[in-house]
Amino acid sequence: MTSVSLKVNGKSVTREVEGRTLLVQLLRDHLGLTGTHVGCDTSQCGACVVHVDGESIKSCTMLAVQANGLEVTTIEGLAAADGTLHPMQAAFREHHGLQCGYCTPGMVMSAVDLAKSHEHLDEKTVREGLEGNICRCTGYHNIVKAVLAGAEAMRSQPAQAAAE
């Protein structure tokens, strides 16, 4: 067992983990943050995307010990403390960008990073940027609408977007 200390959603945590423990297992099984999902075993589906030091990462491709000393944000840490949704979360609701909800946490975390890393987003960029996130319900149509609207809202509401 190895000790790993990191900051998750702004809180410092320390846990003893096996060397093979994945970051997603640390989050789900050790910290009870079950909002991050596992949809595959080949790092393809993106249901487990979280932010590590501000960048989107598939948490099934990273060992928990590799996150030692880093800052992790999960879907649970995205909304404001008072429950106000992050502009990207709000856009997914507004545009019906989710159905069963299983891919949603990873999709939203990827979308936030996508919006932050592009000055301007268009449909093509969004579709290519979400290539690593599989959704089986929505056909992507409303997800694309949501991401474009969410990115726009993040630009016009920088204060809330920075709450992350």
Added chain:
Amino acid sequence: MSNSPANAPVNATGIGASVKRREDFRFLTGQGTYTDDINRPNQTHAYILRSPYAHARINGIDTAAALEAPGVVAVFTGKDIAADKVNGLPCGWLIHSKDGSPMVEPPHPPLVLDKVVHVGDQVAVIIAETCEQAKDAAELVMVDYDELPAVTTSPEALKDGAPLVHDQATGNLCYDWHLGDKAATDAAFAKAAHVTKLDLINNRLVPNAMEPRAAIGEFDRATGDYTLWTTSQNPHVIRLLMGAFVLGIPEHKLRVIAPDVGGGFGSKIYHYAEEAIVTWASRKIGRPIKWVAERSESFVSDAHGRDHVTHAELALDADGKFLGLRVQTLANMGAYLSTFAPSIPTYLYATLLAGQYTTPAIYAEVKAVFTHTVPVDAYRGAGRPEACYLIERIVENAARELGIDKTELRRRNFIPPSAMPYDTPVALQYDCGMFEKCLDQALNLIDYKGFPARKAEAKARGKLRGIGLASYIEACGIAPSNVAGALGARAGLYESGEVRFHPTGSVTVFTGSHSHGQSHETTFAQLVSDRFGIPIENVEIVHGDTSKVPFGMGTYGSRSLAVGGSAISKAMDKVVNKAKKIAAHMLEAAETDIVFEQGKFTVAGTDRSLTIGDVALSAYVPHNFPLDELEPGLDEQAFYDPKNFTYPNGTQIAEVEIDPETGVVRIEKFVAVDDFGRVINPMVVEGQVHGGIVQGIGQALMENCVYDPQTGQLLTGSYMDYCMPRADDVPSFIVQYHEEAPCTHNPLGVKGCGEAGAIGGSATVMNAVVDALADLGIKHLDMPATPLRVWRAIQDASVPLAAE
């Protein structure tokens, strides 16, 4: 067209309003509760050891080393299952062959005894303190296999000398079934001016709901009660099948909970072995047991879909009127009969072969075949996409052969609205439908007239452009129960609904249908808000727990609103009827003088009124109450058994562009115009259509489940190998609907929208692909039209030209 003013909602949360979803907050903030998110006190973890062979005899299983491994609590094999007299997984539909004999129904043990028949078959369960320990210990279980020859496709499995999947299934035949009038169909072909023939394969698919299946079994020694949490579309069906048929647990001692479920698409209808294993073993070890599939396990243990091999012939007269349709289909059942598998290529397929057309004579023969592959069952559309694909592909080819425009040929053969209700020659009665209206609207949306110019422009750029359409019809809300029973269904097909008014005026609705993405918590609440005139915030929808909800059949076949919503509607009728009596007493008026509107009971022609909340309070505090006539309380239940199927229909059109250098197909435009009857929430309906279309596109262009024909190994067993549609593979869509032909036989006038996109989608795309390639003389391509397959077809077609 969509959401026209005539159908504008009466209030912002009523019928016809795009109410934002009430389930979204928890999903968007990571607070959903999926089965794998649940952990029980003192819980253990199970790992299922699966067969690495498609077909093998098991000489022995040595579990000694595994039992000694760290953290291991127990290891069980088929011998333990047999010793406890655990039964096999039952099949829910009996098909009889042409000769009247029942289908062959081989046993389907939760853990095999001495033979495995597909890669992924369950061999042993290892239970340990952690999931990792169980998985590590599984590597120490020594199974002595003798590998045997395997067969994976229906045509091969039917050949003389093919390896047998089950000794009792001679020639691997499950049943040899037929539907329709053979003599009339032969006569139609005898007088035909033209016959179009088509051989096609409806490719095997893996449903791939994003949440892998999971189950937690728990036994309470104090009470003798079992609880199963499972990723199911229909918890009562699981309780019935597992409790009564597999484990012998009476229903009052078994609770099945399907919490938030991450998509199903049919694959989570069935009772699976793992559910029975964790429930049974939880009593043996006296602790809760959790099992969660890895995706690679899902590929070899979730029921697959489609997998038909078909020869079809369409007879036409000189004017292009369809005279007859002859169909021979081989349907791959896989190694065992999954819960509803036998009904899919029969009553959900052949009964739809009239499509939207007046074809007077149809004869279909279907052979269901066992192979050494994962069982095949309903996947979004279930039989109806296969029927639509066949009809719309052969109609398209007929139009091309006869030189008649594809839309004109369809118009000549559409069943007109004036002919409704219409009895098809394949046992259905369509209640309503305006097929030409959907076609016209779709043609407008895609600018069909402008297509030749767009094709020419593409050609100038070296691209091949094609346009294709599918005019689909489906049968949803399968019913009535007595008719389905006569056709072999071993279950009822009604739905339950309970509407419980609380004393202070809020309402809890219990529905037997289940939401795993379909938005019941929003749309069902809209029904209640609309009917009772109360704020939607005062309505809660409860589903997915057999201890709370009356017996219901769950969600499949686009039935939730048409059947489940109708049950709620019936229960609301009962509430209003009783409340009216109470109101009459309170207002000292005759019941016949009481009018209920917008949440108020009013004495007609007066300003004397009570809100439904006032009446509810009186029902629970019955001081001023007609106790001589009525029981207190305001809590009503209804079971709704539909009189007929519903028949959603519509037309989809796709325009594609093919790069002949690479074979890459790009969808440039995609439109759909649907008739779902009355629409409760346009936003939700459109979302369902988008998702369905992409599953249709996936089948047409990307997805394919491939087995190695020699070894029976699944070659597409991960997302690295099985091509799931991603955001950059598909376009945005134009989706519209009309509400001018509401269902005539259910109280809401609704038809169902969950499967439509997937039913028309693959045929639409393939018709467009073949249209783009038609100038090269290509008449058909089997799905998926991958770049390699398209490029090869272009190369093969171009060979004679190159030789010139």
